[in-house]
Amino acid sequence: MVFSSIQFIFIFLPLTIIGLLLLPEKFRNLWIFVASLAFYYYGSLDHPEYLLLLVFSVLINFIFGRMIAIDRMPKRPLLIAGIVYNLGWLFVFKYAAFVFGLEGLVLPVGISFYTFQAISYLIDVYRDKGLVEKSIFNFGMYLTMFPKLMVGPITKYKDIKGQIFHRQMSLESIDYGLRTFVEGLGLKVLLANQIGGLWNDITAVGYDSISTPVAWMGIFAYSFQLYFDFYGYSLMAIGLGQMMGFKLPDNFDHPYESVTMTEFWRRWHITLGTWFKDYVYIPLGGNRKGEKRTYLNLLIVWLLTGIWHGAGWNFIIWGLLLFAIIALEKKWLKKFMDSHKFIGHIYMALLIPLSWMVFAIDDIGKIGVYISRLIGTSHVPFEIVQGDFMQYLSQYGVLLAICFIMCTSLPRRIFERPKKAPLGALVLLVIFWASVYCLYIGLNDPFMYFRF
Amino acid sequence: MRESYLFKHCFLIAIVITVFLALVVMLFNKGPALFGGESEQLDQATQEYLIEAVELVQDGAEDIKYNAKFVKSGKEYMDDALFIGDSRTVGLDYYGYFDNADFFSNVGMSIWNLPKTQVQVGDKGTYYLDDLLAKYKYGKIYLMMGINELGGDLKEIEQAYKKLVEKIHKLNPDAIIFISANLHVTKAKSDSDQRINNAALESVNMRQRSIADNRRIFYINPNDIFDDENGALTIDLTGDGVHPYASCYKDWCDWLLTKTVKVAKK
Numbered sequence: 001m002v003f004s005s006i007q008f009i010f011i012f013l014p015l016t017i018i019g020l021l022l023l024p025e026k027f028r029n030l031w032i033f034v035a036s037l038a039f040y041y042y043g044s045l046d047h048p049e050y051l052l053l054l055v056f057s058v059l060i061n062f063i064f065g066r067m068i069a070i071d072r073m074p075k076r077p078l079l080i081a082g083i084v085y086n087l088g089w090l091f092v093f094k095y096a097a098f099v100f101g102l103e104g105l106v107l108p109v110g111i112s113f114y115t116f117q118a119i120s121y122l123i124d125v126y127r128d129k130g131l132v133e134k135s136i137f138n139f140g141m142y143l144t145m146f147p148k149l150m151v152g153p154i155t156k157y158k159d160i161k162g163q164i165f166h167r168q169m170s171l172e173s174i175d176y177g178l179r180t181f182v183e184g185l186g187l188k189v190l191l192a193n194q195i196g197g198l199w200n201d202i203t204a205v206g207y208d209s210i211s212t213p214v215a216w217m218g219i220f221a222y223s224f225q226l227y228f229d230f231y232g233y234s235l236m237a238i239g240l241g242q243m244m245g246f247k248l249p250d251n252f253d254h255p256y257e258s259v260t261m262t263e264f265w266r267r268w269h270i271t272l273g274t275w276f277k278d279y280v281y282i283p284l285g286g287n288r289k290g291e292k293r294t295y296l297n298l299l300i301v302w303l304l305t306g307i308w309h310g311a312g313w314n315f316i317i318w319g320l321l322l323f324a325i326i327a328l329e330k331k332w333l334k335k336f337m338d339s340h341k342f343i344g345h346i347y348m349a350l351l352i353p354l355s356w357m358v359f360a361i362d363d364i365g366k367i368g369v370y371i372s373r374l375i376g377t378s379h380v381p382f383e384i385v386q387g388d389f390m391q392y393l394s395q396y397g398v399l400l401a402i403c404f405i406m407c408t409s410l411p412r413r414i415f416e417r418p419k420k421a422p423l424g425a426l427v428l429l430v431i432f433w434a435s436v437y438c439l440y441i442g443l444n445d446p447f448m449y450f451r452f
Numbered sequence: 453m454r455e456s457y458l459f460k461h462c463f464l465i466a467i468v469i470t471v472f473l474a475l476v477v478m479l480f481n482k483g484p485a486l487f488g489g490e491s492e493q494l495d496q497a498t499q500e501y502l503i504e505a506v507e508l509v510q511d512g513a514e515d516i517k518y519n520a521k522f523v524k525s526g527k528e529y530m531d532d533a534l535f536i537g538d539s540r541t542v543g544l545d546y547y548g549y550f551d552n553a554d555f556f557s558n559v560g561m562s563i564w565n566l567p568k569t570q571v572q573v574g575d576k577g578t579y580y581l582d583d584l585l586a587k588y589k590y591g592k593i594y595l596m597m598g599i600n601e602l603g604g605d606l607k608e609i610e611q612a613y614k615k616l617v618e619k620i621h622k623l624n625p626d627a628i629i630f631i632s633a634n635l636h637v638t639k640a641k642s643d644s645d646q647r648i649n650n651a652a653l654e655s656v657n658m659r660q661r662s663i664a665d666n667r668r669i670f671y672i673n674p675n676d677i678f679d680d681e682n683g684a685l686t687i688d689l690t691g692d693g694v695h696p697y698a699s700c701y702k703d704w705c706d707w708l709l710t711k712t713v714k715v716a717k718k
Binding site: 171178179203204205208422432 | 459460462471692697
């Protein structure tokens with residue numbers, strides 16, 4: 001089940017919230033745990049065994065956490081065993097097919113995310129045994145909490161621990177959280193889903209048959225789609241958290257306004273970046289062990305970031321590409337860009353879509369074809385194709401302009417104040433029903449984005 | 453005090469009220485089944501398709517009846533041709549080389565929305581199909597639709613096609629009508645989609661084939677050029693599993709020119 005679905009919005013969410021309001025406080029964590037398991041079950045109906053995998057993850061990590069916290073236990077071997085258990089499943093489902101060339105298994109929903117949060121728990125308890133969770137229900141709630149179960153934000157256990165016991169849930173928090181949720185819903189349904197049509201079209205037409213302007217338009221559109229999809233989903237998660245009294249961490253901070261790739265990755269998928277920083281980069285020594293080690297550590301982190309996003313050569317190349325750019329920036333470019341912001345923006349306006357192109361195209365040969373279209377070196381044998389730019393511009397031009405504006409921090413600054421006021425409520429009400437309408441149309445015609 | 457309380461919760465209140473209103477409206481309209489149920493229906497529809505496809509394949513002896521005598525022609529054959537169809541025909545228009553033909557096609561075209569759809573036809577202007585055929589007389593009319601109809605009742609689809617063909621024949625009595633099979637989708641797409649799959653497409657194709665009479669109405673099957681050994685769209689020829697790459701449409705045009713017929717005028 002995804003947040004942007006009729007079932008979630010009109011059945012699951014109201015039931016969960018009403019249940020929470022009716023139950024006394026001490027049962028609320030258990031209720032969220034049960035609701036999250038139900039949420040997961042409906043989200044992976046084709047593979048009910050994946051629910052079992054999740055439940056096992058809760059059990060095993062809970063037990064490992066308890067054992068690590070016992071003084072006379074060998075902490076380090078236990079920690080390593082726990083991490084191996086978690087990464088083992090991730091490897092089986094995500095990478096075994098790639099490494100051994102086996103028939104691909106269907107990836108359990110959210111496994112990349114809950115695995116990382118489980119590891120975070122074990123490491124946090126290893127570092128400070130006082131953090132250990134004594135109740136399996138509370139721990140289960142932390143690990144499976146439905147707002148962040150599917151695609152994050154990836155929370156660190158030490159950041160959420162306090163909220164497990166003390167949080168304020170009220171009609172006011174529900175109202176405010178709902179507003180945040182609708183902001184995210186609008187970004188996902190009204191922007192990401194709509195602009196997504198352009199990349200779909202280009203994929204269907206074939207990269208070898210598009211004109212150079214359309215090739216550029218395509219990777220910009222894809223960049224917008226990716227951002228609003230993920231940012232929208234993260235906002236929905238944060239809003240759902242707010243409704244229940246949680247403060248989940250921000251995942252995006254207008255990343256497309258960055259002037260360097262280094263800055264971009266501090267503002268894009270923030271919770272993944274800090275996870276790698278806290279649990280990989282700094283334990284490896286960070287930048288405190290000399291220049292060579294610093295670059296080696298960076299290389300490790302970016303390679304891991306690449307393959308975390310998917311198993312495939314393009315993700316490895318993508319990770320290496322990011323490492324190369326960030327290393328170059330560390331050595332020379334960053335200082336220049338930081339003091340010449342205008343050039344920095346142009347630099348990023350090229351790099352962001354180009355790096356997403358490598359991310360999007362999972363066939364190395366086709367990346368080559370796409371690049372040849374971007375620079376216009378290959379010959380397009382169809383004269384008619386020359387008209388495709390005007391056609392796509394008339395179809396997507398306005399939407400691209402809206403996406404561009406929505407990427408800046410301007411809308412957020414304008415809407416900050418009215419968000420809590422009746423005016424904001426009115427705007428969000430329109431966004432809500434427009435989104436629901438789009439979802440509803442898509443329901444009767446599941447192929448709205450895929451009509452033939 | 454009371455006012456500020458209302459203000460603080462005004463969004464929640466607005467959502468609850470409008471959701472309630474929407475529910476009332478839906479109940480009064482006996483709106484479509486919103487929640488669930490749909491996938492089961494799809495399952496059943498797919499089942500029927502599968503059974504039908506198996507029966508039709510076993511019925512292969514009939515094939516002989518549909519083996520018309522096709523000849524090869526040059527591009528000028530399409531001078532007086534009209535292509536009617538969905539996105540795949542749009543592709544033929546954009547990326548094929550029949551710039552001498554007319555196209556009445558758009559994305560999402562189906563037998564159901566065709567009568568209600570206005571299309572810009574080359575430089576002739578924007579027309580409903582009826583008006584276009586009343587005004588212009590074509591020598592050949594190609595029809596390729598069916599994928600957007602999947603999930604619906606096969607008999608109804610067949611009946612609607614028959615009616616469409618009859619109407620075309622009435623408005624353009626001298627036109628040769630080519631009913632083209634719907635292109636298959638890739639095996640991966642077919643295996644993963646309850647509605648859009650090759651068994652379903654083949655069922656529609658067979659129904660459409662039965663309309664052909666090999667005198668004025670002919671059935672042609674472009675899957676011959678794009679299928680792999682599984683009888684599915686070849687994976688290397690498509691980016692989305694459904695539409696052939698733009699670069700394939702030239703081959704499609706070449707192939708169409710090998711599947712032409714010459715009919716003596718009355």
